[in-house]
Amino acid sequence: MKLYNNTTNAVVQALEQIFGEQRYADKVIEKVLKQNSKWGARDRRFIAETTYDIVRWYRLLREISQAGEHDYWKMLGAILVLQDIPLPAWEEFKGVNPNEIAKRKRNADKFRKVRESIPDWLDELGEKEIGKLWDKELSSLNEEAQVVLRVNTLKTTKKDLRERLLEENVQTYTVEGFPDALLLKERQNVFIAPSFKGGLFEVQDAASQLIAPFLNIEPGQRVIDACAGAGGKTLHIAALMKNKGRIIGMDTEKWKLDELQKRARRGGVTNLETRVIDSSKVIKRLENSADRLLLDVPCSGLGVLKRNPDAKWKLSEEFITNVKELQQHILQDYCQMVKPGGLMVYSTCSILPSENQQQVKKFLDNNPSDFELLEDQHVWPSDGFDGFYMALLKRK
Incomplete structure (x- = not known):
């Protein structure tokens, strides 16, 4: 070259x-x-x-x-x-x-x-938290991330989208266990594709695509995504709801919700409402109102270093300590938005137990009569995609 x-x-x-x-x-x-x-x-x-x-x-x-x-x-x-x-x-x-x-x-x-x-402190933290798994996962985190599309089932099917993308010179293949996912055969800029501009797909890692279905959503329900950001998972929730019922996307940053609204219009989502969390009153007004609640909380992002390798140089021990406090605060305060009998998912894109199952255990210890853990799931970077954790809890 x-x-x-x-x-x-x-x-x-x-x-x-x-x-x-x-x-x-x-x-x-x-x-x-x-x-x-x-x-x-x-x-x-x-x-x-x-x-x-x-x-x-x-x-x-x-x-x-x-x-x-x-x-x-x-x-x-x-x-x-x-x-x-x-x-x-x-x-x-x-x-x-x-x-x-x-x-x-x-x-x-x-x-x-x-x-x-990797920085010394981060290497030590990873080994301390996940032990012998750290070698394998750390090596996987240094691989280049694959580009994965999520078919927008509000507008098309996987079969039709694959054919449309072929016409646009974008080759894809399917992957078992991910019903709405298409992987690119060759890395390229898909954001200029007419099918993207027409809202037929979003770029979303395959592991991330597991979170919305974990909520066991049914069309017609009232669903809150309380840490929506720019809304990749919110849009997936909307597709699973088939535009029936109501989804409320919430975040502390208005500009992220503005981006979510823009993406929702492109994707043909009609049942979305957004609310900025600018005070505790916003949460209080929604108490006992949600059939389903997603808490995709801020985290260290250690599970997504494949696609964000600069994060390992920007992270600090202090940041991780602070973000764990924020995670517990969100769990304790936002959980009240779920109806009795409703379901809540706590998720992170981290592989550290201290951000994942330990946070859930701490929450349940503080709320033993209110919530129970139904199941949880780890997706490891060595599985081929991003690292995620998700826990499904039921309000009694």
């Missing part, structure tokens, strides 16, 4: 924003790719994939290239060497020695925290 100044510069520019300015990698890459309309699909793929690779392997690349904290050219040189791409004789790559990199890589592979490129 021949390297060009403008594409390699774009990678370095993206890394400066991700690490130097602490911006989210997906937003940075999206912005950088808009800079040059002459870049073809191959150029764009190189910029996006190389940037993500360096973010994912940041610690390892620094170690084997002996780069400074912001010496992104050396890290870029190292990843290219590892990918067997010949380095051009550019000034920026001066001092990048392929033989030395290979030697240091062999040494680095002896130490898990360097080999898997």
Whole structure:
């Protein structure tokens, strides 16, 4: 592969924003790719994939290239060497020695925290919480995430969507156990597809697609998604409800709910109402009103490092401590919105027991006469998709 100044510069520019300015990698890459309309699909793929690779392997690349904290050219040189791409004789790559990199890589592979490129504290936390599973799951979290679509059954069927996507030069395949999921055979920008603009599908990881059905929803019910965000799971709930009944999407951020409304219009959802949680009164007004309640709570996001590799460099022990307090607060306060006899799902995209089953146990210990656990489920990154936890509880 021949390297060009403008594409390699774009990678370095993206890394400066991700690490130097602490911006989210997906937003940075999206912005950088808009800079040059002459870049073809191959150029764009190189910029996006190389940037993500360096973010994912940041610690390892620094170690084997002996780069400074912001010496992104050396890290870029190292990843290219590892990918067997010949380095051009550019000034920026001066001092990048392929033989030395290979030697240091062999040494680095002896130490898990360097080999898997993760901060010391996070490696220790993962091993402490899930023990022997950590090796396997950590390795899986460094794999590239697959692109998964969720068929919008309000507008189409899986069979019809596959045929439509083929006409749009998007090849997909099905996966057992995920009735509404289609996986891309080749990574590409599906947001420009006419079928996406027509609301026939959403991009949503297969593991995430398990959460809405876990609520055991029936059309005609009143369902509350109390941590809706931009609404991927809310829209799935609406599809399962077949636009019958009422779904209330709630969040503390109005702009997220505005995005949800926009996506709902595109997807043909007609039974959605949104409410901003700007005081405790919003929750109180909905006491004993929901047949089903989804609490997809804020979390560490450790289960989704495949698609958000920059998160491991932005996370801190303090953040995880604080988010666990928030999770328990949401459980204790929001649970009152469920009717007696109704069902509630608590879910996270974390693989840490302290955010998952331990939070549910603590909640049940505080509410022994009000709720019971019916079942819970783990989806591990080593299963091939994102890591999720979900617990189904019934209000007595």
